[in-house]
Amino acid sequence: MEKRDTLLLVDDVEVNRAILRGIFEREYNLLEAENGDQALVLIEQYHDRIAAILLDLVMPVRDGYQVLEALGRRGLLSELPVIVITAEDSAASEVRAFDLGASDIIMKPFEPHVVRRRVQNVVELNLHKLGQQERIEEQAAKLRESNAVMVDALSSIIEYRSVETGQHIQRIRMFTRVLLEEVARCCPEYGLDVRRIDMISSASSMHDIGKIAIPDAILNKPGRLTDEEFEIMKTHSQRGCEMLANLDRMGDQEYLQYAYNICRYHHERWDGRGYPDGLKGDAIPVCAQVVGVADCYDALTTDRVYRGALSPEQAFNMILNGECGSFSPRLLECFKSVQGAFAKLSQEYADGTRRTHPAAMQLSAAEPSFGEGELDSLQLSQMKYFTLLRYADATVMEADLTTGLYHLVYLASSDFELLRGSGRFEEAFRGFVENAVHPDDRALALQLLGEYLDEFFNEGLMRRSRTYRVFSHATQAYRRCEATMLRVDTGHPRQRKVLIIWKDADAADDAAAPKLADNAALGALLGGVQVCRNDQWFTMQKINGSLGALLGYSEDEVREKFHNRYLELIYPPDRDDALRQTRQQLQAGDAVELEYRLLTKDGRLIWMLDKGLRKMGPDGSEYLILVLMDITQSKQAQEELRRTIERHKLIMEQSNDIIFEWDIERDEVLYSANWEKKFGYEPIREHASVRIPQVSHIHPEDLPQFNRLMRDMAGGVPYEEIEFRVADAAGRYRWSKIRAAAQFNETGLPYKAVGVIADIDEERRATEALRERAERDELTQLYNKSAGRGLIEDYFAKRPAQEGAALLIVDLDNFKQINDTYGHLFGDVVLREFSSELRRLFRGEDILSRIGGDEFLIFMRGVPNAEAVERRVERVVESFRQMFRHDVLRGNPSCSIGIAFCPGDGQDFETLFRHADIALYGAKSRGKNCWLRFDAATMDDSFGLGAQQMVASTRIESGEAPDSAAQGLVEQAFRELQRTDDLEAAVQAILEMIGRRFGVSRAYVVEDSRDGRCTTNTFEWCNDGIRSQKPMLQQVEYETLGGRKAYLSLFNEEGVFYCPDLQLLDREEIRDLLTRQDIKSTLQCAIRDESGFRGFVGFDDCVIRRIWTRDQIETLTFTARLISLFLLKRRAQEEAERAAGNLRTVLDHQNAWVYVVDQGSWKLRYVNRKTRRLAPEARAGAVCYRALFGRSAPCEHCPLGGEEQAAARGTEMYNARLGVWALVNAAAVQWEGTPCHLLTCQDITDYKK
Structure with missing residues (x-):
């Protein structure tokens, strides 16, 4: 089962999604949708990964009810629990949601921990249910395996009772499977997937189960049965169904339904002449049709008590020609395709060979209803084909002259009944000629079996006709018939398949010979008109003069060198394709159009456009009339375009970016x-x-x-x-x-x-992770003081006018006693546990920060009223009081809280913090272990002075002084990098700050070249008395250090290379390089991006062999990553600036006046070529309105002074100095790191006249 670790949040209000995001983002991967349509797209894509859907009911485009209805129709509610979160608390709404399949309903507003628990319960129950379904499927598979063993045993009873069966049951299984697979491929409307094919193949073993009720005297009688005996034999299908009806306790109803249909209907025939029910056409289940063909083939190819076995070819022809009853035309087409497989299985599973048993089949679902509804395309095509044959009144035979197999497709008259034989094609055709063709014409007709046939295939002809007389039983006289042989072109040189069509010669159209007047206008065409025989070489009847002139050959040269074969004039690599395309197009009609190359006498290649038409000649052969045109120049242009596109494609494939065009x-x-x-x-x-x-x-x-x-x-x-x-x-x-x-x-x-x-996912997430780490308190993982304040101030900058908020300051009472009594480590545990409790009690959108050792700040946004905040504060006080058992801490742990509300107590951070601090002092003054909200009437600033002293005395650092300096160093480095415009100066300053803080000898940055072959020292700080190494570390090739791979192997998975003693380094080349720099100990941190290693930040000690502490390594590593992140960003920016040069080239080729204007000074920063031509005085540094408009002040309708939307739509301006009207679009851009505006002016003078 796929891992389900994703929640889908569906709500059109971003704030609601943010609340839910804050609750679940640590436990689940989250997907979000703001309307029902988007939700359904995500569900369709990720339904096997989604653990639950949290759905709002009231949304635009498609509401929650419609989403539930759509999920129900798609059958997804059984695997995807839907939890409705809504503010609609009416009973009707709840009933409707549950009726549509909702798993749970949560009303707004809600408690975060309640939502989390209810969602977890629903998810766990659903996962348990899905797990049970998997186990049930496993048990069902074992049951099906047991049933298969029983079916084999039951089939064996029949097999050993009948002297003629041998391995008949096994072969039927194999034949059925092979034919079903072909039917599934050609007739998808039957819905035969792998599971159904397995089931039907297994059920086919039961097709003759009723024979157990037939007396031995009839079942094993040698010779033909009497009519009475045959009627008894026919009852075996009904007797078998009666036996199967008593097996319903097997429990697998679908399997039994297949077995029943096969047993009862496998002797039914397509024309309704089968038994026992006389079903006709698609009324016969397809499973029974397939087994019927398999059973018939096996009966013909195996020894029976009443006759010997026939050859596979003879059996194949008899079935195709209807001698064993009528079968579905579509089924016979599939049967033709598996003829080889049937013959092979007949040999492998012949009677007397070792008996094998198939694997157990998997079963489920119900018997499908096949053949219902409208006709599929294949069936419709066959109906059209037979309709056409009836209309043409032609007898059609399909023959494979290599194997001797044939099939009488359509019999238009009983005069050709003799063609329906049971032997090979030659025997059937010879018998027809000798008994039905006029004696004087028999030699002509029998040419089909001699040189006439060999010539037809050897010369690659597609059509040939002969006319001879055939005896008509209706008139008792001979009538003229045209016998046309059409080649079935399979593309295989050794296959000799044809269609032979007999048609009344008097009704056939006289095929006129292709006549072409010796027209000078046609001859003047670039390639002229050429008549070719439709054979395998396209033999030319006469060489066109224009074609000879184009190629540089005379008529005699073409005859002697190319034997008048047009195919040999075609460039050899194009011949097979030209031949193949011609055959394919002629199968669809008489017209041909293709392109290929001809080779001239002087070795040049010329492209020809060939448009041809097929015509019948007086000799009964086909000819092609070709109109040829020289298209060499246009093909050369196409080839150049193709190469350009290919180059563009190669460039795109080399890039990891996605290129788009809208x-x-x-x-x-x-x-x-x-x-x-x-x-x-x-x-x-x-x-x-x-x-x-x-x-x-x-x-x-x-x-x-x-x-x-x-x-x-x-x-x-x-x-x-x-x-x-x-x-x-x-x-x-x-x-x-x-x-x-x-x-x-x-x-x-x-x-x-x-x-x-x-x-930019890795870069963005790395930046966010670094920012998150810089903003979080290391002990509690809450925001630190500065980060919390920044978030609150951001909120006040965007706060909705009527929205309420509350600021809380929480102080743990007597926390210093806990530290003194139990130690700082225990105190840290208390702080972590209390922080976890705060996260549980407050919402995801609330801001939680630690502002001191034992003091916390909480900011609640969007509070509905003061009572809601007071209830939450009461729970905080009570939770801390109950956090530890009485025997863990001496005394009763408690906390005090001060509250200030917005907007009543202030509308900015400073005011609210001061008032909440005053309220906290009031709570402390009342004996602690309580909360107090700020009251301006009873509390003033003088009251706050004592508060500041009181609160200050309680703020301790919880024994984490060693890490606080490091934390401060990281924050200082982050601020330095974030706020500076001069990155190089900032990096230099940070290296010095780190170096002096940790007393290292040298701090530096080394960056790799683009190709990664060498590395360069780009930044360096040296302590007093330490010699600079930067000049010696320029373009150092990795090969001199034993190779780049060897150097990178020094870094661990976290990207750190730490060597406390250089003498321990086993890489001689690297050790020698570092020793020459007087290094005793080194710490290097890798610079990496998505492409891999890009360099490192290093810290060396040239005085002592230094043992770095873990805290020092972590701090230096984190600071190095900060530097590398900003440095990589700067290098990417420099790369972009280099690309800006290309942008200038693009802008210079724009058919518009384009220029860049400084945002504050109106000075031109860039002017494209077209603008410079129109206004030569427009140069970088000039003022735009003076250089372009000749004005002393900015233009009245300048697009830079209007609204941003207006500038985006465009402003029409008239330039009196240049006498032109222009449509001006302006956009804010960063040009060489400076805020500017890009203006694009389109000439619209002609439209203004």
């Missing part, structure tokens, strides 16, 4: 193959702007910005990029970055958007 007018998107490689499913291609917002795999939070990007591209914004999350094949959201650029048509309107989608 056709804005058709609203279709093309993607490179990397999409399916990366995400594992097909993307949305058609109606993209409509379907992506509704049913895509994009995270709902990222859909608004994705929709905005599509609107901007369609509105004419030249360039834009965003970061978003999209679910992969495993249901995990991956971070991606999309960069898109618009393409404009000649009228200045966008018609396409092209760009790339890059995978």
Whole structure:
């Protein structure tokens, strides 16, 4: 069973999803949908991974009730529990949700721990149910295996009782399986999957079970049965059904239904002349039809008491020609395909060979109803074929002249009844000629069996006709018949299959010979008109002069060198394909169109377009009239285009990014193959702007910005990029970055958007992990003070006007006594346990932070009223009081809490914190072990002075002083890197800060070259008295160090190379390099990205052989990763800036005036070539309105001064200086690291006149 570790959250309100996300994100992988359609797409993709669905009822597009209905129709509710979370508390709503299949209903608002527990209960029950179903299936498989053994035993009773059966039962099984597999391939409408084929094959063993009731005198009688005896024999099918009806206690009803149908109906025939019920056509179950053919074939090819065995070929012909009764035409077509397999099985399982038993078959479900409904395409084609034969009034025979097998497909008249023989084709045809053809014409007719036939195949002819007289029983006279032989081209040189058609010669159309006037206009065509015989060489009847001139050959040269064979003029590598295409197209009609190359006399290759028409000649052979045209120039252009496309494809395949192209007018998107490689499913291609917002795999939070990007591209914004999350094949959201650029048509309107989608998941998650670690308190994993404050201030910057909030400060009473009495380690345990309790009691969207040793800050957003907060605070106080047993701690542990509410007590962090702090002092003053909310009427700032002293005295560091300095170092490094614009100066400053803090001799950064062959020291800080090594460590090749692989092997799985004593290093080349730098001990931390190793950050001690502590290693490693993350980002930015040079080239080739303007100074930063030609004084550094418009002040209608949406739509402006009207689009961009605006101006002067 697939691991089910995913919850699907379906709610159109982002806040509701955020609450649920906070509850479950640590336990489950989460997928999110904001409407019912998107939810159904995700369910369809990931239903085998989803543990439960949390569904809101009221949503746009498709509501929760409709989602439940859709899941019910698809049969998914049995494996996917749905928990409805809604604010609708009416009884009717609950009844409807449960009736539609909901597993549980949770009303809003809800308690987080209650939701978590109820969801866990539902998930565990469902997983238990699914596990039980798997065990039941295993037991059912064992039962089916036991049933199979019983069926074998029962079949053996019949087999050993009848002297003629031998291994008949075993062969029937094998024949049935082989024929069923072919039927399943050719006739999918029967629904024959592997399970059903196994079941029917096993059930076929019971087809003759009723013979156990037939007297031995009849069953084993040598010779023909009398009519009375045959009637008794025919009862075996009914007797068998009566026996099977008593086996219903076996429990497998589907298997018994198959066995019953096979036993009763396998002697029924397609035309209704079978027994016992005279069923006709598809009224006969397909399982019985197949076993009927298998039984008939086995009866013919094995020795019976009344006659000897026939050859497989003879039996095959008898069944096809209806001598054993009528079978389904479709079934006979399948039977033809397995003729070889049947013959092989007849030999392998012949009577007297070792008996084998098949594996047990797997059974389930019910007997399907086959053949119902409308006709399938194959059946309809066969009906049309026989209708055409009736209309043409022609007798048709299909023959394989290699094996002698034949099949009389359609008999138009009894005059050809002699063709229905039971031997090989030659015997049947010779018997027909000798008894039905006029004596004077017999030699002509029998040519079919001699050189006439050999010539037909050797020359590769497709059609040949002869006319001779055949005796008519109706008129008692001979009539002229045209016998036409058509080659069935299988593409195999050794196969000789034909269709022979006999038709009244008087009714046949006279085939006119292909006549071509010696038309000068036709001859003047580039390749002319050429008449060729439709044989295997396309033999030319006459060489066209234009063709000879084109190739440089005379008519005599073509005759002597190429034997008038047009195929030999074709370039050898193209011959087989030209021949194959001609045969294929002629099977569908008389017209041919193909392209190939001809080889001229001087060795040049020329491309020809060949358009031909098939005609019948006076000699009864087919001819092709070919119109030839030289298309060499157009093919060369196509080849150049193909090479360009191939180069483009190779570039795309080398990239890990996804390249896309959005056709804005058709609203279709093309993607490179990397999409399916990366995400594992097909993307949305058609109606993209409509379907992506509704049913895509994009995270709902990222859909608004994705929709905005599509609107901007369609509105004419030249360039834009965003970061978003999209679910992969495993249901995990991956971070991606999309960069898109618009393409404009000649009228200045966008018609396409092209760009790339890059995978930034590892980079983004690494950044988030580092930020998370920098923001979290190491002991409790709650937010630290600065991170908690930052989140609260972010909330106040975006707080809805009427939303309420509460800030709580929690202080553990007398915590210093716990530390002093039980030690700091025990105190740490208390703090961790209390933090876990806080996480359990508060919601996922609440902000929990540790602001001191024993002091915590809690911020609750979106609180409905003060009573809800007070109830939660009461539970905090009570929970800590009950956390430890009485015999664990001396005294009663307790906490005190101060509360301040927003907006009543303040609307910013500083005010609320001060008031909550004052309230906390009040709680402490009242004897602790209680909570108090701020009251402005009874508490003032003077009251707060004592509070500050009181609270300050309780804040301890819980014995974690050694780690606090390290934590502060990490935070300081993170802030330095995050806030700086000069990364190089920041890295240098951090290296110095680390070096002095830990007393190392040298701190440095080493970066690999692009190809990874060498490495360079890019940053270095040296302590006092330490010699710089940076000049000596430039472009150091890894080969001089024993190879790059050898150096990388020094780093462990965490990317750390730690060597406390250089003399212990066994790599001689590396040890020598480090020794030359006077290094005694080193610690190196790898710089890695998605492509692998990119360098390292190193710390050396050149004074002593240093033993680094674990805390020091962790701190240095974490700081090194911080540096590497920002450094890699800067290197990527530098790479992007190098790519910007290419962007300038692209912009210079745009058919528009494009320029970049500094955001504050109006100065031009870039001007493309077309703009420079129009306004030569427009140069980088010039003011845009002066250089382009000749003005002394900014333009009144400048798009940079208007609204962003207006700029995106475009502004029409008139340039009086240049005398042109322009449609101006503006977009904010980063140009060389500076905020700027990119302006694109399309000339619309002609439209304004």
